[in-house]
Amino acid sequence: MKAVKVGLLGLGVVGGGTWKVLTNNADEIQRRAGRRIEVVGVAVRDVQKAQGLVGDSAYVTQDGMRVVRDPDIDVVVEVIGGETLAREWIMEAIAQGKHVVTANKALLARHGNEIFAAAEAKGVTVAFEAAVAGGIPAIKAIREGLAANQIQWVAGIINGTSNFILSEMRSRGQSFHEALAEAQLLGYAEADPTFDVEGVDAAHKLTLLASIAFGIPVQFNKTHTEGISHLAREDIAHAERLGYRIKLLAITRRSERGIELRVHPTLIPTERLLANVEGAMNAVLVSGDAVGPTLYYGQGAGELPTASAVVADLVDVARAFDVDPAHRVPHLGFQPESMVDIPILSMDDVVSSYYLRLRVEDRPGVLADLARILADADISIGSMFQEPHGDNDADIIFLSHEAREGNVEDALRKIQYLPFVKSKVTRLRMEHLL
Amino acid sequence: MKAVKVGLLGLGVVGGGTWKVLTNNADEIQRRAGRRIEVVGVAVRDVQKAQGLVGDSAYVTQDGMRVVRDPDIDVVVEVIGGETLAREWIMEAIAQGKHVVTANKALLARHGNEIFAAAEAKGVTVAFEAAVAGGIPAIKAIREGLAANQIQWVAGIINGTSNFILSEMRSRGQSFHEALAEAQLLGYAEADPTFDVEGVDAAHKLTLLASIAFGIPVQFNKTHTEGISHLAREDIAHAERLGYRIKLLAITRRSERGIELRVHPTLIPTERLLANVEGAMNAVLVSGDAVGPTLYYGQGAGELPTASAVVADLVDVARAFDVDPAHRVPHLGFQPESMVDIPILSMDDVVSSYYLRLRVEDRPGVLADLARILADADISIGSMFQEPHGDNDADIIFLSHEAREGNVEDALRKIQYLPFVKSKVTRLRMEHLL
DSSP, X not given: OOOEXXXXXXXXXXXXXXXXXXXXXXXXXXXXXXXXXXXXXXXXXXHHHHHHHXXXXXXXXXXXXXXXXXXXXXXXXXXXXXXXXXXXXXXXXXXXXXXXXXXXXXXXXXHHHHHHHHHHHHTOOEEOGGGXXXXXXXXXXIIIITTTSOEEEEEEEOOHHHHHHHHHHHHHOOOHHHHHHHHHHTTSSOSSOHHHHTTHHHHHHHHHHHHHHHTOOOOXXXXXXXXXXXXXXXXXXXXXXXXXXXXXXXXXXXXXXXXXXXXXXEXXXXXXXXXXXXXXXXXXXXXXXXXXXXXXXXXXXXXXXXHHHHHHHHHHHHHTTTOOGGGSOOTTSSOGGGOOOOOBOOGGGOEEEEEEEEEEEOOTTHHHHHHHHHHHTTXXXXXXXXXXXXXXEEEEEEEEOSEEHHHHHHHHHHHHTSTXXXXXXXXXXXXXXX | OOOEEEEEEOOSHHHHHHHHHHHHTHHHHHHHHSSOEEEEEEEOSOHHHHHHHHTTSSEEESOHHHHHTOTTOOEEEEOSOSSSHHHHHHHHHHHTTOEEEEOXXXXXXHXXXXXXXXXXXXXXXXXXXXXXXXXXXXXXXXIIITTTSOEEEEEEEOOHHHHHHHHHHHHHOXXXXXXXXXXXHTTSSXXXXXXXXXXXXXXXXXXXXXXXXXXXXXXXXXXXXXXXXXXXXXXXXXXXXXXXXXXXXXXXXXXXXXEEEEEEEEEEETTSGXXXXXXXXXEEEEEETXXXXXXXXXXXXXXXXXXXXHHHHHHHXXXXXXXXXXXXXXXXXXXXXXXXOOOBOOGGGOEEEEEEEEEEEOOTTXXXXXXXXXXHTTOOEEEEEEEEETTTXXXXXXXXXXXXXXXXXXXXXXXXXXXXXXXXXXXXXXXXXX
């Protein structure tokens, strides 16, 4: 069979990895796909450097439009990142009737609905396994492997940088800033780490996971996003002592009241597999009504793991190459006409368990007052832990049973203004997940 | 689009579950598959009982041939198990040009080559996600999600019964027979547990995993199979103390010398995720050259989890319904003409680490003699542990570095006949897996 001809937009970490995997594993890929997959054109900023890598086997240009409009090219792989050029080139590739493979979660999270609609109108595929959880085939698992299920919820550790920082904070007792500096030194965090440590990158990925889990539009702007930069090392230590680890979780859950979309630091019982995902690894836990909970684990970033997902998408495209679009797996796993716009739940209406830590004057009546406010807000306490701080104060930690977040926020506002409360109350969410 | 019409062979645990999932999730499945999936005929032994479940929506017959020859039926789901009727009916379904979905690992492990060849000749699909690791989409992950990789090895906990027994032996200090009796009481083990506890079921599944990992024929008869019935509770306790857990692992690995195919109890470092897969859960760890290690975890058996995999296969069939066969994913992930017959390595040539336990007279020179025999066989000891037994004896445990199994067996034969060795030497394999 005829080779599939690929145009590669970008030859950085992921693009270079894609080139390497396609070259090194060309025979194994052909054994699987039934045809060769060849890069014939590359668009990059630094043409000379790229020529050093690709040699004579493909042309190299600075002009992405030349690649996406090249009539010889069947599939365009977009791995430049960013939202401006990437969007223009992808939209033009679709207009030219080419399939697209992309690792660009930020672009899809913000403009996915437009991009998928254009692809459907043209009958081409936009594949994005590499956009979520790197080399782990989590998109394929949910969209195809669990197709028999009503998905109930998805909870993922899908930002390796934050997970690395949290692992270091716990195992070495570091502060956030110490662990961040180390992550930067080791190349796990960028010079500007905002997207990773403030949960934005995880939220980009979560909104894609929610779409394929529930058949809803991509809606990044409705995702509640909290990062890990405000986490204190004592909360990590307290959590550990109480049998929990803190992870930056991306959670989406379907209930009768709507869909939850939230990214935030979360206490997880230590015995759960998800609590034991350490370092820069990723894991996605998916619960379906028939299958129960399932977990997908592996490297969520990096040159070759991400390229593994890009090339898997290329093999899918190659295998189903000129199949009519109605017989392909839909972009978001649901037929376009079957997508539904279920409301996203406000955080006030989310039900979770809570970890609350506060410093109080150590005198009679304090606990009674706190307990009364919590009880009045319908918040039931599962366990409590108190230790002295200096001569006159005490630190108190409450672990609540499930409560409505709006009630917790109301109670915390009251507690915050009690005269004997001497710190800002720390409030973290806890999930038991199984 | 026209509904996909299904003939269901068997309405036991998995068949009943398939019926329930197709019924309960009919709308969600249609949203994904783009068409309805309807059971129109059922073949069972007990017609009356089946009619109680399916009502008027499908005919019920004892005659499987009626179902597989029914011209209205597009896909046959075989969930009766066994190798005689199942094989006849599947071969006839293929001859009739129907797609087949099966959960029958024993049949595929023994007759898969013949069945897949017949299906290829007829241009139909034989899908078997449910045959390995129940609801976990492990087949899809390897065959499609990791298609960019040269798979290096696969190691799985793929028999829930044995894993449940090993979990109970460890956590409750039970003997194998006590834990087996409990597993039988709880329905995790059958009255005749041989296939599960002697590793046969895991070996059936492993041979399928090896085929899709490496593109080799299905060859169950070449799989080395050891079960857990001979495991002593003290070995589980010793392993725990040394930082390991014992799991029944199914391992296949590609090296330059050939392919390993082996099922046996294995020590795994406690901090590995695989060591923490407890109870009846399953997990498959797959390492590819680009992606690195990835893990897939979930329920490996049971009515609804297994049905989840059966129905996912039906959705795949429905989505690619009348696509020409060259554009479908090949049965074993590799194009039929690209399958290769790499030799299977004999166990003597396998390289692993080893746990050795023996009882000896506690007198000078014993350790020196043992150490000399091991050194002469090129077996290097990583750690050693000795404790007194009674007044005159001692139990010694060696943990070796990697060694060739043939050398270990030679050394053990010599050690076994030393005059001061008072027990049969226990030899277990250890794998570090990452």
